[in-house]
Amino acid sequence: MEKGKSLHELVWLCQKIGRKIDYVQGGGGNISVKLDSRYMAIKASGFRLDQVAEDDGYVIVDYEKIKSFYESVNLSLVKDYEKESLEVAQKSVLSFPGKVLRPSVEVGFHSILDRYVIHSHSVYANILACSYEGKQLCYQIFKDENFNFIWIPYINPGFSLTVKIADELMNLSAEDKKTKVIFMENHGLIVSSDNLKEVYEVHERVNLLIKRWFKIRGRYPSAVLKQIGNNKYQSRTRFILDFIKSESFEIDFFEKYPLYPDQLVYINSNLYTENPKIELNPQKGCVVYNANYSEALAIEETLLAYLYVITKISKLGLTMKTMSEDETEYIKNWESEKYRKELLKKMAK
Numbered sequence: 001m002e003k004g005k006s007l008h009e010l011v012w013l014c015q016k017i018g019r020k021i022d023y024v025q026g027g028g029g030n031i032s033v034k035l036d037s038r039y040m041a042i043k044a045s046g047f048r049l050d051q052v053a054e055d056d057g058y059v060i061v062d063y064e065k066i067k068s069f070y071e072s073v074n075l076s077l078v079k080d081y082e083k084e085s086l087e088v089a090q091k092s093v094l095s096f097p098g099k100v101l102r103p104s105v106e107v108g109f110h111s112i113l114d115r116y117v118i119h120s121h122s123v124y125a126n127i128l129a130c131s132y133e134g135k136q137l138c139y140q141i142f143k144d145e146n147f148n149f150i151w152i153p154y155i156n157p158g159f160s161l162t163v164k165i166a167d168e169l170m171n172l173s174a175e176d177k178k179t180k181v182i183f184m185e186n187h188g189l190i191v192s193s194d195n196l197k198e199v200y201e202v203h204e205r206v207n208l209l210i211k212r213w214f215k216i217r218g219r220y221p222s223a224v225l226k227q228i229g230n231n232k233y234q235s236r237t238r239f240i241l242d243f244i245k246s247e248s249f250e251i252d253f254f255e256k257y258p259l260y261p262d263q264l265v266y267i268n269s270n271l272y273t274e275n276p277k278i279e280l281n282p283q284k285g286c287v288v289y290n291a292n293y294s295e296a297l298a299i300e301e302t303l304l305a306y307l308y309v310i311t312k313i314s315k316l317g318l319t320m321k322t323m324s325e326d327e328t329e330y331i332k333n334w335e336s337e338k339y340r341k342e343l344l345k346k347m348a349k
């Protein structure tokens with residue numbers, strides 16, 4: 001098998017998707033390419049997609065091992081399936097000397113999908129994935145498209161989400177080679193195909209169709225940071241500053257409207273804490289990050305995406321669907337997400 005070619009494809013996809021902050025923010029989103037019938041290369045946890053290079057930023061896992069775990073798991077027992085699935089994923093990693101990287105918690109669904117998998121947190125997809133009207137609208141927007149469309153109601157990421165996706169895949173026949181487009185409520189988008197060109201083009205097309213449907217024109221805002229001290233950055237992103245100053249904003253805004261897991265990981269946990277990394281001043285319309293550059297940028301991009309989605313949902317007259325208290329709690333206690341944040345800190349530039 002041409003391992004080199006597949007890695008080249010992985011890097012190409014990661015760069016194409018990873019450079020667009022309307023598709024992925026911070027270390028969110030994930031891309032994988034299967035190298036042969038056993039091994040898969042997938043972006044490592046804690047890295048940004050645009051940091052994936054042929055010699056860095058990804059791990060190689062034995063996806064057959066992960067897949068067979070999900071195929072044989074007995075769901076009727078009382079045990080910590082989440083922990084077990086993380087252990088299986090960790091044990092499936094091919095280790096290289098001097099490198100201790102982990103696959104993302106999303107490695108499960110990548111393992112059971114097609115050769116090429118793009119998972120993004122596209123703001124356009126999330127307008128639909130975070131509103132009550134989203135599912136029905138998807139069926140209308142994609143009605144003439146030649147792909148398999150699947151809508152997944154919100155479920156905890158990791159083990160439960162993979163089981164749910166595996167369940168949905170059972171409804172498709174094995175001969176059905178059409179590209180799969182999966183919308184995950186309060187989370188994001190997955191496009192999966194055995195064809196490289198197809199996976200990229202369908203991801204583009206899904207986003208284009210949503211933009212066209214809602215008549216979203218013009219450029220997505222850039223995230224702009226200004227260094228104002230040692231590990232201190234100020235947001236210069238007009239879209240964010242205008243929102244913070246507006247009347248609809250209040251300091252517990254993010255707690256009131258939890259939209260998706262990455263918001264809780266990057267924003268809420270850095271804001272509603274004893275030593276907040278995010279300082280918000282609504283009167284002055286000022287946002288300051290007490291963090292290194294890569295962490296500040298990850299927060300800024302996540303904040304921009306979140307406020308963009310919220311603004312669009314409201315302007316388009318849709319009804320926002322937030323996460324429940326239980327779902328929010330679950331993310332707050334998520335071990336591997338803590339690891340993801342730790343790694344981000346270590347990668348200080």
Ligand SMILES: [Zn+2]
Nearest residue numbers: 029119187188
């Ligand atoms: Zn995700």
